Amino acid sequence: MNILLLTSEYAPMRGGIGTYAREIAAAATQLGAKVTMVAPDYGEDTSVADQASPFPVHRFSGGLHSARDLPAKIMLARSRIGAAPFDVVHAADWPFFIPVALARGRTPARVLMTVHGTEINETQTALKRLAIRCSGVFGPRTEVAANSRFTRDLFREKFNIEERRIHAIRLGVSDFWSGRRKDQAAVRAHREIDADRIVMVTVARITRRKGHHLTLEALARLPDELRRRITWLVIGPEGEADYVNDVKRLIQTSDCDVRLLGALSNEDIRDLYGAADFFCLTGLPESSGRVEGFGLVYLEAGAAGLPSIASDIGGVPDAVVAGESGLLVQPRVDMIASVIQQIAEDGDLRARLAAGARAHARDLSWERCAAETYHLPRPQSPARIEAISA
Incomplete structure (x- = not known):
């Protein structure tokens, strides 16, 4: 199978769409497909x-997409699609939807577009709806892959497309996250965290929709003795300056580590995941239309053996x-405090959820995601063959 994959986000830029494009392409290659990646250079030598x-x-x-880049992307898609006899042309994100739609007459290939969540709401302006309709983006030859059941249902609510042409295909997680890491005691010692501390970790940009203030x-509402035993490691770049400043002020006035x-x-x-006891990310819905389409970071933490506390929102x-x-929870302070106390005090619960997190991460491999997306056969491992035979 010959696959052309076009993305507006890719390494060295870090982000969910870039991770998706890289990992699904690598997995498809591992399954025997020939993949050609088309991605921005960000003005760097890559x-x-x-x-x-x-x-x-x-x-x-x-670099990162803007509306003025659309004409160049249309020409690029026409050039690349006509360059080889592709079996699949895959627009990995919204900025390539219109360019691929306008160029599909140059190929008999299967046309595939992936929706991630937020862009569904962002394309509801009158001008964007007109552009989508006039270019026939979601016409009869287009298949849509949604990264979760939530994203699939949101897409069907906003766009008129037959059910058979849109599928919820959950993302995968790289084997990297379950790979070798530094010794837990050594990592804790390096970070000056005592061995008896309960360590909670969050990985996310410090921005309001990620809910750091809720956590x-x-x-602050936990019983004093328990609160003073918890160390919270917050990993991620800073977002809105006013919000970051508010969070820092809250930290300074709190009795929390x-x-x-x-x-x-x-x-x-990955090393800090190995040194932690559980993962916590309590995002909240936004009126702006941004949504949590899936939540790849929870899978990455799970692959490393961490159970999660997560808001029951989006995908x-x-x-x-x-x-x-x-543990899923509504994004309310009292409910978040309750589940933090529950998982922090119950080691048996943490162990059971950790085993479940590892199993869930194993099930949601990138190989599975690529096979479902491109209709590629997956080789069966001896364990799977034995299970089927039994």
Whole structure:
């Protein structure tokens, strides 16, 4: 199978869509497909990383998408789609939907577009709806892959498309997150965290919709003895300056051990997962239309053996299985405080949820995601063959 994958976000830029494009392409390659990646260069020389890629990466001049980039992307899509006999043309995100739709007459290939959540609401303006309709983006040849059941249902609510042409295909998680990491005691010692501390970790940009303030207020409501035993590690870059300042003021006036560690490498994050007891990210809905389409970070933490506390919003229930890989909660301070206390005080519960988190992460591999997305056969492991035979 010959696949052309076009994305407006890719390494070295860090983000969920870039991770999706890279991982699904690598998994499809592992399953025997030939993948050609088309991605922006961000004005950087990416040749060393691209040469190490298991699939060819063709860079175009540009960075994060803006409306003025659309004409260039239309020309780019026409050029790339006509360059080879592709079996699948895959627009990995919204900025390539219109360009691919306008160029599909140049190929008999299966046309696939992936929706991630927020862009569904962002395309509801009159001008964007007109552009989508006039270009026939979701016409009869287009298939849509949604990253969760929530995203699928939101898409069907906003766009008229037959049920058979849209499928909820949950994202995957890289084997990296279950890989080797530094010794827990060594990591804790390096961070000056005592062995008897209960360590909670969050990985997310410090922005209002991620709900750091809810978690902090929930910690403040815990019984004094328990609260003073918890260390909260907050990993991620800073978002809105006013919100970050508010969070920092709350930390200074709280009786909580909160460490703002900033953006870290994936290797450092994996080590800290190994040093922690549970993951917590309590996002909240936004009136702006931004949504949590899936929640890949919960899977990454789960692969590393951490159960999650997560808000029951958007597509998060596909990433965190309630009562099996973590605890889902409404984004209310009192309810968040209750589940933090529950998981912090109950080691047996943490162990059971940790085992479930690892199992859920194993089930949601990128290989599975690529196979479902591109209709690729998956080789059966000896364990699977034995289970089927039994």
